[in-house]
C-alpha cells in the first residue's frame with residue numbers, strides 16, 4: 136500500500152471562459168502534491184490562485200485537464216469516497232435540523248435511522264453542540280454552523296479530510312477555539328488532512344507541512360516547509376514560539392510577492 140493517502144500528480148486545470156469565444160484560462164499547471172497517511176498539510180496562496188480548484192480535484196468533483204490523482208496508491212475515478220469535504224461556503228441544508236444535517240451522510244451510506252441518529256448526536260456533542268440538534272441552520276451562530284459542518288464530515292469517518300478555508304468567516308476567538316478542537320480530533324484519529332487557507336499563521340499553527348502556491352495563472356507550488364513545532368499545540372500559544380516566528384518569516388518571504396501579484400490581478404479583473 137502507498138504511504139500516501141492523496142497524491143495529485145502533475146495536475147493541470149484549464150477552464151474555458153464562458154463569455155469570450157474559445158478563450159481559455161489555465162488556473163493550475165504542473166502541480167504535484169502528496170499527503171502522507173495521517174499527515175496534516177496546509178496549502179497557502181493568494182486569492183484566486185487555484186486552491187479550491189486543487190481541492191475539488193482531490194475530492195473528485197473536478198476532473199483535471201491533465202495529470203493523475205491517486206488515493207492510497209489507486210488512481211481516482213469519479214468522486215473520492217474516502218474523503219470528507221468541508222467547503223469554503225456554507226454547506227448545510229437549511230430545511231434540515233443540525234442533527235438531520237449530520238445524519239444525512241450516514242443515511243446515504245445505508246446506516247439505519249436509529250443508528251445514524253445515535254452517531255450524529257455523539258458527533259454533535261464532540262464538537263460542543265450537545266442539545267442543539269433540533270435547531271435549524273438559521274437558528275445557529277456562524278461558529279455553530281461550522282461546528283455542525285465539521286460534525287457532518289467527521290461522522291463519516293473519512294480517511295482523508297479536505298478543508299477549504301473552513302474558519303475564514305469566523306471571529307478570531309471562535310476560530311482559535313475551533314482550530315484547537317480540530318487539532319485535538321485529528322490527534323485522536325490521525326487522518327490525512329489537506330487544509331486550504333489564506334492565513335499563514337493558521338497554516339503554520341495547524342500543520343506538519345505548509346505548501347506555498349504561486350499566484351495564477353498556471354499556479355504551482357513554489358515552496359514547501361516542514362513545520363517542526365512540538366505537538367500538542369495550542370494555536371494561540373504556539374504563535375509566540377521562537378521557531379514559529381522563524382518559520383513565519385521564511386514562508387512569508389516566499390508568499391509575499393505572490394500575494395501582491397494576486398492582489399494586483401484582482402484589481403485588474405475588477406477594473
Ligand SMILES: Nc1ncnc2c1ncn2[C@@H]1O[C@H](COP(=O)(O)OP(=O)(O)OP(=O)(O)O)[C@@H](O)[C@H]1O
Nearest residue numbers: 150151152162181182183184185186187188189351
Ligand atoms: N469553473 C470555472 N470556470 C472558469 N474559471 C474558473 C472555474 N473555477 C475556477 N476558475 C478560475 O480559476 C482560478 C482559481 O480559482 P479558485 O477558486 O481555485 O481560487 P482560490 O485560490 O480558491 O481563491 P480564493 O482564495 O479566493 O478562494 C480563478 O481565477 C477562477 O476565476
Ligand SMILES: [Mg+2]
Nearest residue numbers: 186187188223
Ligand atoms: Mg477558494
